[in-house]
Amino acid sequence: MRVLQIEDDSTTARSIELMLTGDGFNVYTTDLGEEGLDLGKLYDYDIILLDLNLPDMHGYDVLKKLRMAKVATPILILSGMGEIENKVKGLGFGADDYLTKPFHKEELVARIHAIIRRSKGHSQSVIRTGKLAVNLDTKTVEVNGQRVHLTGKEYSMLELLSLRKGTTLTKEMFLNHLYGGMDEPELKIIDVFICKLRKKLAAATDNENYIETVWGRGYVLRDTASEADPEIQELAAAG
DSSP: OEEEEEOOOHHHHHHHHHHHHTTTOEEEEESOHHHHHHHHHHSOOSEEEEOSOOSSSOHHHHHHHHHHTTOOOOEEEEESOOOHHHHHHHHHTTOSEEEESSOOHHHHHHHHHHHHHHHTTOOSSEEEETTEEEETTTTEEEETTEEEOOOHHHHHHHHHHHHTTTSOBOHHHHHHHHHTTSSOOOTHHHHHHHHHHHHHHHHHTTSOOOEEEETTTEEEEOSOGGGSOHHHHHHHHHO
16 A cells, blocks of 8 residues: 655654555655645555644645645544644544554554545455455455465555455556556566466466456456456457
8 A cells, every 4th residue: 555654754754664664555755745745646645644743834734735636545644733623623624534643553554544444435454355355454365264375566456456346447556556656667567467466366266357357448356257347348358
């Protein structure tokens, strides 16, 4: 999952980066509200972590401008200001949650997972697709109670597909999710990853294929191939 952190204190920022990267998050950090605002508008993040005391503009202004720009990315405020009026104000401006510093890693990670699940329409931490069970908290995949061993990138792709099940995802979206704009390889690497992921899932599910190819567009996760819409089935048959 991709996280944008807007935090001006380098020690705090680095600490949060270590907390989250250890749990498999892809974190990009900026210490400026203006840059955070631009990045939040430009890229598709799963969540934004927002400090309030920024050097160039107040965090509330970043929050308000993001919402005015129709950016729907979930925003978690991380602030040392624990007064109730600050929390009420932040939530009123459009934040999804407010966590007071200092905090424990476990609480931060748990809140992030919960916020992202809610934003994608999932109240539970396990997303089921056919025989597949993707656990967003433990970052594991099981079939009938048996663990399916995936690489980090394979899991990240399946996680993204699961969170947006039924939605066609382009190769550019996968690259952005996996690499966050840093040292991105060529688009064809996504086809390679999908091929390897399909083989592992097929081996674990008696050759079920849940990842549909939408020719010229990308990939989509469905419960069964028979549930694909007629247009996609026709395109797949033509291919």
